[in-house]
Amino acid sequence: MTVKIWTSDYEVGVESLDADHIMIFSLINHIDDAHQSDCDKQAIGKMLKVLMQRALAHFKREEAFMRKYNYPGLQHHAEEHREIIKDLQKLYVAYQDTSNVIASRAIVRILCSWLEEHIMKSDMQYKPYLSK
Ligand SMILES: [Fe+2]
Numbered sequence: 001m002t003v004k005i006w007t008s009d010y011e012v013g014v015e016s017l018d019a020d021h022i023m024i025f026s027l028i029n030h031i032d033d034a035h036q037s038d039c040d041k042q043a044i045g046k047m048l049k050v051l052m053q054r055a056l057a058h059f060k061r062e063e064a065f066m067r068k069y070n071y072p073g074l075q076h077h078a079e080e081h082r083e084i085i086k087d088l089q090k091l092y093v094a095y096q097d098t099s100n101v102i103a104s105r106a107i108v109r110i111l112c113s114w115l116e117e118h119i120m121k122s123d124m125q126y127k128p129y130l131s132k
């Protein structure tokens with residue numbers, strides 16, 4: 001089952017940031033498929049780790065672009081990133097402690113719906129500044 005497909009509606013106009021978003025959606029779908037197919041917990045743990053690393057690297061890259069182009073909404077935007085990182089890290093620690101698939105599913109669901117809304121509402125706001 002596909003959770004979310006990236007379409008050009010999500011395009012923010014910076015190639016590397018769009019590539020990050022595509023990669024994160026792909027990982028989310030891949031982990032979701034793994035949940036449905038009795039994939040072993042060790043493999044899911046590794047995929048979650050990659051997902052977390054990619055998400056953190058993306059936030060850093062995005063903030064660096066916003067800084068470079070003096071985007072006035074940087075501080076508020078970075079705060080949104082910090083909030084979701086806190087939530088994800090809590091869930092990731094819970095997953096590491098228990099290997100509980102409920103925590104793993106929660107990471108996928110929360111990140112997916114957060115990302116969709118965040119790209120459409122917050123990332124889109126920097127689009128005119130960064131794609132000059
Ligand atoms: Fe983003």
Ligand SMILES: [Fe+2]
Pocket residue numbers: 062077081118122123
């Ligand atoms: Fe963002």
